[in-house]
Structure formats: C-alpha cells, structure tokens
Amino acid sequence: MPVNRIAPLSITLPALAALGLALTACAAPQADPGVSASTASVGSGTYPNLNVPLQPAAAQITPEERVATADELRARRDSQTATGSAPASSAAQLRQIGSSHAQGALARIEGN
DSSP states (O other): OOOOOSOOHHHHHHHHHHHHHHHHHHHSOOOOTTSOTTTTTTTSSOSOOTTSOOOOSSOOOOHHHHHHHHHHHHHHHHHHHHSOOOOTTOHHHHHHHHHHHHHHHHHHHHTO
C-alpha cells in the first residue's frame, strides 16, 4: 500500500496561518514599556510642526491675474452664447445621423 507523504490540507492550512500570525507579531514594533503613550511622540520628530508656515512650491497667482483670467473666460462664454448659433451636435442633427447610420448598417448586414 503506497504511503502518502504529503500532509493533508486540513493540517497544512491552519499551520501556515498560525505561522503567518506569529511572524507578523514578531515584526510589529514594540513600545518601550518605560514611556507612556501620551509622551511618546514629544521630541521624537515623527509629527510635523504645524506652527511653521508652508512654503509654496511655485509662484501663486495674484488677485489681479485671477480677476483678469475670470474676465477673459466670461467674455469668451458670452461671445459664444451671444451668436445664437446652435451647437454642432444639435438634437435634430444627431437624430438624422442615427437614422442614416442604422440604414447603412442594415444595408451592410443584408449585403445590399
């Protein structure tokens, strides 16, 4: 009778799970028992000093530039709506394209 030397999954999987938990417990940082949790971060350099003003990475837009840009955008918007022309993709034009596309697709499918 042949001997099965491979451990059954019912034993292997729980053993691997227990090994994984044991290894993660060893890898977790251990707190110094002589330091309380409330004073552990004081002077350790792990928290940023929020009292220091931040330095911008690039030059910021000035209020005058912001107003000029907003005025330019408003003028462009108003010039587009003042012409009164319908957009290139109006509903009627889209319906016409859809019906001709459907007719062309049917003709190609039927071989006409």
